[in-house]
Amino acid sequence: xxxxxxxxxxxxxxxxxxxxxxxxxxxxxxxxxxxxxxxxxxxxxxxxxxxxxxxxxxxxxxxxxxxxxxxxxxxxxxxxxxxxxxxxxxxxxxxxxxxxxxxxxxxxxxxxxxxxxxxxxxxxxxxxxxxxxxxxxxxxxxxxxxxxxxxxxxxxxxxxxxxxxxxxxxxxxxxxxxxxxxxxxxxxxxxxxxxxxxxxxxxxxxxxxxxx
Amino acid sequence: xxxxxxxxxxxxxxxxxxxxxxxxxxxxxxxxxxxxxxxxxxxxxxxxxxxxxxxxxxxxxxxxxxxxxxxxxxxxxxxxxxxxxxxxxxxxxxxxxxxxxxxxxxxxxxxxxxxxxxxxxxxxxxxxxxxxxxxxxxxxxxxxxxxxxxxxxxxxxxxxxxxxxxxxxxxxxxxxxxxxxxxxxxxxxxxxxxxxxxxxxxxxxxxxxxxxxxxxxxxxxxxxxxxxxxxxxxxxxxxxxxxxxxxxxxxxxxxxxxxxxxxxxxxxxxxxxxxxxxxxxxxxxxxxxxxxxxxxxxxxxxxxxxxxxxxxxxxxxxxxxxxxxxxxxxxxxxxxxxxxxxxxxxxxxxxxxxxxxxxxxxxxxxxxxxxxxxxxxxxxxxxxxxxxxxxxxxxxxxxxxxxxxxxxxxxxxxxxxxxxxxxxxxxxxxxxxxxxxxxxxxxxxxxxxxxxxxxxxxxxxxxxxxxxxxxxxxxxxxxxxxxxxxxxxxxxxxxxxxxxxxxxxxxxxxxxxxxxxxxxxxxxxxxxxxxxxxxxxxxxxxxxxxxxxxxxxxxxxxxxxxxxxxxxxxxxxxxxxxxxxxxxxxxxxxxxxxxxxxxxxxxxxxxxxxxxxxxxxxxxxxxxxxxxxxxxxxxxxxxxxxxxxxxxxxxxxxxxxxxxxxxxxxxxxxxxxxxxxxxxxxxxxxxxxxxxxxxxxxxxxxxxxxxxxxxxxxxxxxxxxxxxxxxxxxxxxxxxxxxxxxxxxxxxxxxxxxxxxxxxxxxxxxxxxxxxxxxxxxxxx
Ligand SMILES: Nc1nc2c(ncn2[C@@H]2O[C@H](COP(=O)(O)OP(=O)(O)O)[C@@H](O)[C@H]2O)c(=O)[nH]1
Ligand SMILES: [Mg+2]
Numbered sequence: 001x002x003x004x005x006x007x008x009x010x011x012x013x014x015x016x017x018x019x020x021x022x023x024x025x026x027x028x029x030x031x032x033x034x035x036x037x038x039x040x041x042x043x044x045x046x047x048x049x050x051x052x053x054x055x056x057x058x059x060x061x062x063x064x065x066x067x068x069x070x071x072x073x074x075x076x077x078x079x080x081x082x083x084x085x086x087x088x089x090x091x092x093x094x095x096x097x098x099x100x101x102x103x104x105x106x107x108x109x110x111x112x113x114x115x116x117x118x119x120x121x122x123x124x125x126x127x128x129x130x131x132x133x134x135x136x137x138x139x140x141x142x143x144x145x146x147x148x149x150x151x152x153x154x155x156x157x158x159x160x161x162x163x164x165x166x167x168x169x170x171x172x173x174x175x176x177x178x179x180x181x182x183x184x185x186x187x188x189x190x191x192x193x194x195x196x197x198x199x200x201x202x203x204x205x206x207x208x209x210x211x212x
Numbered sequence: 213x214x215x216x217x218x219x220x221x222x223x224x225x226x227x228x229x230x231x232x233x234x235x236x237x238x239x240x241x242x243x244x245x246x247x248x249x250x251x252x253x254x255x256x257x258x259x260x261x262x263x264x265x266x267x268x269x270x271x272x273x274x275x276x277x278x279x280x281x282x283x284x285x286x287x288x289x290x291x292x293x294x295x296x297x298x299x300x301x302x303x304x305x306x307x308x309x310x311x312x313x314x315x316x317x318x319x320x321x322x323x324x325x326x327x328x329x330x331x332x333x334x335x336x337x338x339x340x341x342x343x344x345x346x347x348x349x350x351x352x353x354x355x356x357x358x359x360x361x362x363x364x365x366x367x368x369x370x371x372x373x374x375x376x377x378x379x380x381x382x383x384x385x386x387x388x389x390x391x392x393x394x395x396x397x398x399x400x401x402x403x404x405x406x407x408x409x410x411x412x413x414x415x416x417x418x419x420x421x422x423x424x425x426x427x428x429x430x431x432x433x434x435x436x437x438x439x440x441x442x443x444x445x446x447x448x449x450x451x452x453x454x455x456x457x458x459x460x461x462x463x464x465x466x467x468x469x470x471x472x473x474x475x476x477x478x479x480x481x482x483x484x485x486x487x488x489x490x491x492x493x494x495x496x497x498x499x500x501x502x503x504x505x506x507x508x509x510x511x512x513x514x515x516x517x518x519x520x521x522x523x524x525x526x527x528x529x530x531x532x533x534x535x536x537x538x539x540x541x542x543x544x545x546x547x548x549x550x551x552x553x554x555x556x557x558x559x560x561x562x563x564x565x566x567x568x569x570x571x572x573x574x575x576x577x578x579x580x581x582x583x584x585x586x587x588x589x590x591x592x593x594x595x596x597x598x599x600x601x602x603x604x605x606x607x608x609x610x611x612x613x614x615x616x617x618x619x620x621x622x623x624x625x626x627x628x629x630x631x632x633x634x635x636x637x638x639x640x641x642x643x644x645x646x647x648x649x650x651x652x653x654x655x656x657x658x659x660x661x662x663x664x665x666x667x668x669x670x671x672x673x674x675x676x677x678x679x680x681x682x683x684x685x686x687x688x689x690x691x692x693x694x695x696x697x698x699x700x701x702x703x704x705x706x707x708x709x710x711x712x713x714x715x716x717x718x719x720x721x722x723x724x725x726x727x728x729x730x731x732x733x734x735x736x737x738x739x740x741x742x743x744x745x746x747x748x749x750x751x752x753x754x755x756x757x758x759x760x761x762x763x764x765x766x767x768x769x770x771x772x773x774x775x776x777x778x779x780x781x782x783x784x785x786x787x788x789x790x791x792x793x794x795x796x797x798x799x800x801x802x803x804x805x806x807x808x809x810x811x812x813x814x815x816x817x818x819x820x821x822x823x824x825x826x827x828x829x830x831x832x833x834x835x836x837x838x839x840x841x842x843x844x845x846x847x848x849x850x851x852x853x854x855x856x857x858x859x860x861x862x863x864x865x866x867x868x869x870x871x872x873x874x875x876x877x878x879x880x881x882x883x884x885x886x887x888x889x890x891x892x893x894x895x896x897x898x899x900x901x902x903x904x905x906x907x908x909x910x911x912x913x914x915x916x917x918x919x920x921x922x923x924x925x926x927x928x929x930x931x932x933x934x935x936x937x938x939x940x941x942x943x944x945x946x947x948x949x950x951x952x953x954x955x956x957x958x959x960x961x962x963x964x965x966x967x968x969x970x971x972x973x974x975x976x977x978x979x980x981x982x983x984x985x986x987x988x989x990x991x992x993x
Binding site for chain 2: 044107
């Protein structure tokens with residue numbers, strides 16, 4: 001599939017907050033109540049549309065355990081967006097946000113867009129962290145914020161897409177250096193001249209996408 | 213060099229210092245001299261001694277050298293010498309043509325010094341930070357040293373690099389270095405770095421390795437490129453093999469499409485250099501990694517799909533049919549095509565449509581099969597063709613039908629060579645390898661396909677002039693009994709087992725020949741040598757299948773009679789023991805591992821992968837059946853009958869529920885119509901009530917008017933009575949109207965009551981039905 005841009009994301013946060021479930025809900029539109037513990041890093045991908053443009057999201061889901069922390073660090077530099085996830089039913093996961101954020105800020109490129117996510121919003125009765133607290137933390141640290149449920153899919157699309165919108169806006173503003181792939185952004189093979197091996201069907205799609 | 217001569221040659225008068233002494237002096241100098249130039253010269257001297265006195269330099273100077281790396285960061289020259297020296301003492305593959313013993317000693321030395329170096333993980337981190345130095349004299353030996361460390365103690369060094377922040381990313385930057393030497397040695401480093409470590413492989417992929425490597429490969433001329441292309445391909449293999457996450461990333465990144473041009477090797481045959489052969493081999497392996505039968509089925513099938521869509525499969529088939537392709541490339545291409553089409557209908561259909569550019573054009577399948585049954589072709593090539601044929605038929609009922617059709621009297625085409633003809637020819641040729649391959653190939657045309665098993669029973673063969681034709685099934689058993697080579701008999705027995713299993717008609721056909729059962733019992737009961745054990749086991753399996761899939765249509769060979777035969781002639785225990793010879797065979801588990809037929813030598817070509825599955829499925833069933841007494845069987849039969857009855861009852865209930873369901877639906881619809889009717893009527897009633905009220909009001913007003921008029925009757929009475937008369941008339945009329953309306957209203961109300969009653973009954977009905985249905989479902993569950 002041809003795309004106008006490709007963004008790389010990482011998903012970070014304590015173990016068990018629902019990172020893998022969020023990715024699965026986003027890529028496969030399903031929820032797995034019993035999910036395997038992520039070992040190291042897993043990969044997923046999906047195409048979205050913003051502003052009439054096809055954008056390919058490549059997402060790396062990381063393991064939250066301390067022992068994998070140094071592996072996770074290797075992914076910050078090359079990511080354009082990060083979803084920082086906590087579990088609204090477990091305050092400790094909210095308390096650890098500062099550590100995660102420090103880690104991310106230290107190892108990522110300064111333009112990386114970070115989306116704060118309070119997951120498991122379907123478990124209202126077991127809520128330990130108020131929505132206002134999440135909002136306040138996000139405001140204080142300059143993050144976008146959303147509460148989601150990987151189970152009911154509520155706000156999952158929005159979380160991934162809004163992050164992409166933010167990145168997209170930064171590109172329009174010229175903040176990102178899109179020619180440096182190390183930032184986690186790549187321009188798609190839009191111009192047929194640059195890659196002559198593309199099949200004709202892809203060429204057609206590109207023409208369609210390019211009109212806007 | 214000046215300094216070196218000074219140290220070594222300056223003391224002509226005294227006794228020659230030993231190497232160790234010289235090195236010690238140099239070490240002291242490195243450690244104590246305050247002058248950079250002095251230290252630099254000393255390190256340079258150490259470097260030049262490090263090959264001859266590897267042991268001494270390593271033992272005495274390592275710490276000093278590491279110290280230099282830590283403290284003399286600003287002088288790239290001294291850093292370069294220190295790194296070079298460390299490289300010489302740690303690296304093993306410098307000296308060539310050594311005898312085994314001294315090579316082992318050298319290896320041990322390298323490992324020892326590596327351990328010494330990495331004892332403090334900080335040293336590895338230090339080395340990583342030195343690689344950020346752009347100066348060629350630092351970066352190049354740094355890359356080589358780290359590669360050598362990884363070669364000697366991969367796991368530990370990988371561990372250190374993995375936990376050092378940005379460690380892997382930094383090493384990936386080497387691929388972007390504009391100096392080719394560094395980029396190329398960077399490739400070697402990354403090969404060592406990614407060996408067997410999934411986490412590092414994923415990070416390297418995340419750092420755009422696929423993109424970079426594919427770019428380098430095409431810049432360097434793809435398969436025509438040199439060793440750099442080979443190195444890139446080896447690294448790609450490291451990243452993708454057994455790493456499903458990276459495979460998914462490779463597919464999602466549309467990199468499969470970029471493999472297609474690799475195989476545009478054309479028909480020019482301009483040359484197949486050794487390097488080109490190596491490159492293509494690796495390229496084919498990469499394709500296979502993406503569609504390997506051991507990958508998850510979903511992953512493989514989506515890769516197969518894109519390989520067809522982007523034309524990669526078509527390109528591979530072109531190589532298949534091209535002339536002048538070296539045999540080993542051809543073999544590997546066949547294996548690759550096999551896995552690209554395996555179990556994928558679209559790709560299999562495409563493959564069936566490929567024609568060889570011969571005159572007249574022949575289907576590629578036919579051309580390939582010709583090689584399979586040709587004794588002069590290399591063994592590995594014949595195996596590859598068999599694999600390809602198997603993959604073509606895997607989960608491909610259509611393909612199976614087409615192959616069998618080429619043997620059937622109605623569809624046979626006498627004018628051209630067909631797949632079926634070639635298989636029959638192979639089955640009955642004098643070459644046992646051809647027999648085996650053809651038998652297995654034919655068995656794959658029958659796999660899980662009852663229709664084709666029955667169809668193949670129709671095939672008749674003309675044996676020799678004047679004799680009546682004989683069925684294919686019979687011919688197989690004939691050859692079996694003629695005592696041919698083990699390989700031939702094993703092949704035929706596997707074919708027969710596959711053929712008649714799950715197919716009672718074929719079992720009957722087989723048993724119909726009076727000689728078959730005595731032959732099998734004789735084979736099984738005899739006490740034969742080691743070589744014959746496998747054949748005995750397969751005979752037992754065949755006889756077992758005759759029992760399990762027996763529809764009792766032949767009086768002499770009913771299930772019961774065959775079991776008695778085993779008990780009397782062979783003995784139950786003996787039979788089961790013989791049956792177990794199959795999976796106890798040393799080659800069995802090897803074949804069970806993966807679908808591709810790979811054998812170290814032609815004689816070891818005995819088991820087929822799919823057949824091992826059949827054995828696994830049937831072995832237990834047959835053993836149980838043989839051990840069961842007839843009474844037990846009868847009991848089981850009864851249980852089966854009861855179960856069937858239960859099934860019937862359940863089916864009946866299901867029917868009932870279905871009926872009630874539709875009734876329920878009907879009633880629901882009725883209720884809905886009635887409710888809406890009811891609503892309508894209620895609206896009418898309300899409207900009419902309003903009308904009545906209006907009339908009442910009018911009436912009252914008029915009444916009032918009349919009263920007023922009567923009070924003011926003083927003046928014109930005549931006029932008044934006239935008016936009054938008129939009013940009375942009107943009044944009567946209104947009264948009548950009112951009465952009528954009242955009656956209508958009453959009528960409507962009764963109607964309404966009726967409808968209400970109906971609705972109530974229906975609702976009650978509905979409520980009663982529900983629990984009934986519920987109970988039915990509970991019965992079912
Ligand atoms: N109720 C609810 N459970 C969730 C949600 N997201 C994840 N879970 C559950 O939380 C557990 C951990 O999820 P997982 O995705 O493996 O967490 P990770 O360690 O962050 O990847 C699993 O048992 C999930 O079923 C959610 O939105 N709602
Ligand atoms: Mg996880």
